[in-house]
Amino acid sequence: MxxxxxxxxxxxxxxxxxxxxxxxxxxxxxxxxxxxxxxxxxxxxxxxxxxxxxxxxxxxxxxxxxxxxxEPYVIGDGFGHIAIGARDIYALCDELKKAGGKVVREPGPMKHGSTHIAFVEDPDGYKIELIQVD
Structure with a gap:
């Protein structure tokens, strides 16, 4: 190893x-x-x-x-997302929307945790998770 x-x-x-x-x-x-x-x-x-x-x-x-x-690619059901850390995902999502980005899950805490996340989608439908980091 x-x-x-x-x-x-x-x-x-x-x-x-x-x-x-x-x-x-x-x-x-x-x-x-x-x-x-x-x-x-x-x-x-x-x-x-x-x-x-x-x-x-x-x-x-x-x-x-x-x-x-x-033809568009089929995104398999085994693929989840790409994750990106940012200091302020709330402000970042506002900026992304103003620039024409598609926010598919608004920023907020995870359902079963305290980490704040959001999701955006790229032009091909790939999900990108934005994670609030210090």
Whole structure:
């Protein structure tokens, strides 16, 4: 087994139907940075990596766009959500709504706990949990 200091989560990959719309959501609405973007013409796909910090120190999200796909992806019932911590999810949700983001669960305490959470949805229907952190 690897020593925990030698391993870390690098990224989570999700497939997106409209890459430009997804990049707009993750960068303009959620405030992430486009870290890198590569086209792979032989495979007819593009990979775009977005995140809040450098990939060398933080986990990021890989947006995979398969060229020519017309039908939305089915989000499996095993997938839950991506979680993002923020100091003030109430203000963040207000900002997200003003920017055109879709808040699908308003901020508030968990049903069976004291942690405050909210959920937003990206253009492809992926849920993003916002968790109030100190």
């Amino acid at each position: 690897a020593d925990a200091r030698d391993v870390r989560v690098l990224h989570t990959m999700i497939r997106v139907l409209d890459l430009e719309r997804s990049l707009d959501f993750y960068t303009r609405i959620l405030g992430m940075k486009l870290l890198r973007r590569n086209d792979y013409p032989a495979g007819e796909f593009t990979l775009a990596f977005v995140g809040y910090g450098d990939e060398k120190s933080q986990a990021v999200i890989e947006l995979t766009h398969n060229w020519g796909r017309k």
